[in-house]
Amino acid sequence: MKIVITGGAGFIGSALALELQEQHEVLIVDKMRSNVVFDNGNLESFGHFKNLLDFNGELYVGDINDEKTLAYIKSFKPDVIFHKAAISDTTVYDQNKVLSTNLNTFKDFIELALEIDAKLIYASSASVYGDAPSPQTVNLSEAPKNPYAFSKLMMDKLAKKYFDKMHIVGLRYFNVYGKGEFFKNTTASMILQFGHQILAGKNPRLFEGSDQIYRDFVYIKDVVSANLEALETKSGVYNVATGKARSFQDIVDILQKELNTNYPCEYIPNPYKNAYQFHTQAKLDANFLYTPQYSLEEGIKDYLNEIKRLYEKEVNV
Structure with a gap:
């Protein structure tokens, strides 16, 4: 075609x-x-x-x-x-x-x-x-x-x-989230941003209550x-989407496990609290025969080498 x-x-x-x-x-x-x-x-x-x-x-x-x-x-x-x-x-x-x-x-x-x-x-x-x-x-x-x-x-x-x-x-x-998002700058996913914070040896910075802030990450x-x-x-x-909601805390915990780190998280006030989405989760349509293959754990694991490459070649230069 x-x-x-x-x-x-x-x-x-x-x-x-x-x-x-x-x-x-x-x-x-x-x-x-x-x-x-x-x-x-x-x-x-x-x-x-x-x-x-x-x-x-x-x-x-x-x-x-x-x-x-x-x-x-x-x-x-x-x-x-x-x-x-x-x-x-x-x-x-x-x-x-x-x-x-x-x-x-x-x-x-x-x-x-x-x-x-x-x-x-x-x-x-x-x-x-x-x-x-x-x-x-x-x-x-x-x-x-x-x-x-x-x-x-x-x-x-x-x-x-x-x-x-x-x-x-x-x-x-x-x-x-995934390969190709780096050049979105600050609108790149928190998966990439948290990954680079951890690779830089910094404590991951999350909004207060991040274990209760959920998104449908795909x-x-x-x-x-x-x-x-x-x-x-x-x-x-x-x-x-995946039809499953995961927390921002989940992202950090998965990344730390994959990167073999254990930095303490820093929790900061959420400046967008009054206009913030605290829970997104899609209802998938059975008539659309798309089936997500990657859980958050599997997606991050697949993405990890690219996160590292970006840190070495684009961030840490």
Whole structure:
């Protein structure tokens, strides 16, 4: 197949590209990292060339807001579009910027996919659930609390209008971790951040009550599998997670066991206490035949060599 991956130099997009390139013709479209920042000081784009060092397909540097980029994608005539590009920063509160980039361009991609008869698999987000009680369930628990989450919910609502017209699947990612996330900077998972704290010989720093703060952590290899399954499943919006909630304390304990350390943890006040998710756990849809293969223990163990490599080659230089 001919496959386009927007945001393909980012975390999930690059993992998907590296998996697909052996059997398919892959075009990555990415804005790529620059010095441009949002009002909050965070980078506008996390796409990084180091995520693509093993990529052998084609890279097109372009903005999804640009008609020229859409025209190039159309000329490639893909069979499948994996649409991962977006403003994904939950702390960007410029509603015009977030919604015009995430929602308006999504309509463009729907129309493009319809025109060229391509399957469209797009990134939604568990952020649409806000602080809804667990288990978070599609069509039941949506309560977005920031413009990014709202943009993803509106994308899902738009997609539903096309379920009977095309193959379109939205994947609501929960807390994804694994190879390729390092260049997300401070938004990289706490699994990576705790790992590097421990490798630096520092006491892991957790929020007070971290043994009671739960997340549904899902490994990047399972996320790639979910994207591949989305090619065969019926149109819909589906959670991508493990269906099991684990605590931040669990992460530190697993890492210390794997790294053979026993540093005492430091517990600090949670500055986000009034607007914090204290428990996320996905309800998985039996109609979506994706089955997570990695527990938190198994995912961290598989990820550990990459955590060490990043510490040696990127952090400790």
